[in-house]
Amino acid sequence: MFEAPMSPYLVPFDGSFRVSAASTTPVTDGHAHVRKHRKEATRNLNRLQRVLAAGDRHAVLLVFQAMDAAGKDSTIRAVMQGVDPSGCQVFSFKKPSSLELDHDFLWRTTCRLPERGRIGIFNRSQYEEVLVVRVHPLILGAQKLPDEVNLDTIWDERLQSIREQEEHLARNGTVILKFWLNVSKDEQKRRFLARLDDPDKNWKFEPRDVVERRHWDDYMNAYEQALIATSRPWAPWYAIPADNKPYMQARVAEIIIDALQKIGLRYPEPSAEDRDEFTKARAELS
Ligand code: ATP
Numbered sequence: 001m002f003e004a005p006m007s008p009y010l011v012p013f014d015g016s017f018r019v020s021a022a023s024t025t026p027v028t029d030g031h032a033h034v035r036k037h038r039k040e041a042t043r044n045l046n047r048l049q050r051v052l053a054a055g056d057r058h059a060v061l062l063v064f065q066a067m068d069a070a071g072k073d074s075t076i077r078a079v080m081q082g083v084d085p086s087g088c089q090v091f092s093f094k095k096p097s098s099l100e101l102d103h104d105f106l107w108r109t110t111c112r113l114p115e116r117g118r119i120g121i122f123n124r125s126q127y128e129e130v131l132v133v134r135v136h137p138l139i140l141g142a143q144k145l146p147d148e149v150n151l152d153t154i155w156d157e158r159l160q161s162i163r164e165q166e167e168h169l170a171r172n173g174t175v176i177l178k179f180w181l182n183v184s185k186d187e188q189k190r191r192f193l194a195r196l197d198d199p200d201k202n203w204k205f206e207p208r209d210v211v212e213r214r215h216w217d218d219y220m221n222a223y224e225q226a227l228i229a230t231s232r233p234w235a236p237w238y239a240i241p242a243d244n245k246p247y248m249q250a251r252v253a254e255i256i257i258d259a260l261q262k263i264g265l266r267y268p269e270p271s272a273e274d275r276d277e278f279t280k281a282r283a284e285l286s
């Protein structure tokens with residue numbers, strides 16, 4: 001099965017991960033890293049995506065989760081630039097619709113999983129169900145759950161469902177990489193203030209984000225529990241420092257490229273029958 005790319009930001013699989021020990025700033029020389037990787041990354045990813053599509057055996061699922069203003073959108077933009085748009089797809093998951101609430105909590109993301117040969121990106125994901133919903137358990141009231149909710153067990157049960165689904169997907173050819181863009185509370189404040197101060201950024205300002213910020217510690221606790229329960233060799237989490245955007249983007253790109261290189265993608269070899277067909281076609285054409 002798939003082997004997780006190594007990185008200083010890989011969330012260990014043994015339960016030892018602590019948000020308080022996860023850095024929001026680069027732990028390696030930021031500038032050197034960005035210079036070295038930016039040029040090659042786009043070219044590499046574009047090439048790997050073409051082989052992925054030609055092989056049509058694996059799908060790639062990239063999950064992005066973060067606090068507001070951590071840079072999910074700009075990272076997705078930066079990492080995927082230059083990749084054939086027909087080979088990838090991005091879905092953003094906001095508050096569930098009534099149709100989505102009529103189904104189990106994994107339904108809406110399951111419907112949007114990438115097919116073989118494609119890169120699928122989740123901007124927010126099923127993990128919201130153990131993050132925002134855990135921080136605001138009143139949301140459960142709208143979820144039409146059949147049994148009385150037991151707040152002592154529901155989060156572990158949901159994390160188990162997510163973990164088991166990911167293991168199933170990985171066994172069946174989906175390469176899963178999950179990125180928590182770890183922005184500091186101070187940097188988030190600076191970015192919110194920039195949205196208020198810069199007229200070109202005003203449109204991004206969302207008063208609700210400031211209210212959500214009051215629950216910072218609860219979110220950190222929910223992230224810690226989620227990452228501990230679901231970072232596994234077949235579906236690793238990476239806690240990427242997000243205070244320096246170019247560095248964050250370079251590290252995300254590097255992990256994706258490393259993962260695609262590891263699965264040994266190759267253009268499909270023509271069979272003996274294909275070769276016979278080629279010979280006939282060549283004869284007819286010449
Ligand atoms: P941006 O602000 O960059 O447009 P965003 O992902 O923050 O992107 P918003 O529309 O601002 O998008 O926020 C989406 C909101 O929906 C978030 O607060 C998120 O927590 C919430 N959300 C996502 N999934 C669920 C869910 N399953 N249940 C309840 N709320 C959810």
Ligand code: MG
Nearest residue numbers: 068069206209
């Ligand atoms: Mg938002």
